[in-house]
Amino acid sequence: MRRYIVLRGAQMILVMIGVTVLCFFMLKVTPGDPATAILGVQASPQEVERLRRSLGLDQPWFVQLGIWAGNVMRGDLGISYISKKPVSELILTRLPVTLELTIFSMLLAILIAIPAGIISAVKRNTWIDYFFTGFSLFGVSMPSFWFGILLILVFSLWLGWLPASGYVPLQRGIWPHFRSLILPGLALGLFLAGVLVRFSRASMVETLVQDYIRTARAKGLSNRHILLGHALRNALIPTVTIVGIQFGALLGGAVIIETVFAFPGVGTMLLTAVNQRDYPVVMGVTLVIALLYTITNLVVDFIYMWLNPRIRFG
Incomplete structure (x- = not known):
């Protein structure tokens, strides 16, 4: 275990170096002068x-x-060319908003996709399976920014149920805060939900035909006990992989979604910094996002061991 942690730490350092160098050269070849x-x-x-x-x-x-x-x-992390404030201070101010939006959208996607994938696997080749498969195809095909605009059009302009833009801090009330997260969370989490439905369904279908599942059925165990006590835990392993990988994609997608919904997170700050050629802010935000992504993947590896004790890292 110690050797594995050391190796992963070295990999994280290499990733940080690679991201830094790549981002630096991309800024240098971008037209414009700070x-x-x-x-x-x-x-x-x-x-x-x-x-x-x-x-x-x-x-x-x-x-x-x-x-x-x-x-x-x-x-x-340097001083912003524009605001003349430390980049670390700017990131610490905006990062909680982006992390909250990202985690909220991930939870929405998981709560929707995992049950849908399980039901689709159990009811495969029925209209329920076809419905959730169609939803999955819709999720991976619909651009998040376009889906966000549609959500604003329907739920804000037509129905008037939810705010079209802006972020309400938690200090101003739980319900107003939650309402401000629903539409951007749905728009950001749609793609992940579509991917998770496909993976959770495929993993569950593969798990349900294993020998130990047939043995459990032969012993007379109920379908609920078989699904929740035996199949689900093993079927979740590849799904956890996708969740960890897609966390970085959600952070990247937050740049667009925060712009669509006028969210004061690091996404809008990064986009503004790119337009203003504020190199220290761009470099600092990119480095922090890459660090969060690598840490998330490390956490996912340890979740593997919890889901399947047979997995060991040497």
Whole structure:
């Protein structure tokens, strides 16, 4: 176990380095100059060059990357070019909103998809199975931003049940806070729900034909006991894999959904920073998202062991 944790820690460090370098080069090849974006097109070339020197943008790329990496090793993500505030402070302010939206959408997807997948497997080749299979196809095919717009159109503009945009903090009431999460949570979690229905159904179908399931039926155990006590735990293992992998996709999808629903999370902050060429904010947010993704995958590995004690890591 200790060896496995050390190896995974080394992999996380390599992932962080790879994400940092890739993000840095993508920013460098993106058209636009931070100094010009800050001062505006009316600024003189002398003013632009002076600001570039003060920001260190006149240094070679490897020097800029080395300085930023050295600061990160000391826990300093830099200062925003635009707001002049520490990037870590900006992320800590916005990250809880994004994490709450992501976790909420994941819980919605799990609560919808896992029962649907199990029922579809038990009732396979019936109209119920076809209905949930169609829902799965709809979920993986519908773009999240377009589905979000449809949700706003139906539930906000036509019916007036839910707010069209904005985020209500929990301090202002549980129900208003929950209402502000429903539509963006559904829009963000639709794709994951569609994927989980397919995987949970396929995994359950495969599990139900195993020898130990037939043995349990031969012993006279009830279908409920067989499903919940024997089949479900083993069938959830590949589903847990998908949940862990898709967590990073949900964080990435939050960039678009937060823009559609005007959510004050790191997604909108990242998009704004890209448009303003605020390199420290872009680098810091990307690094934090990558770190959360790798930690989630590590947690998923330990959930494997809880679901199936036969799995051991050497």
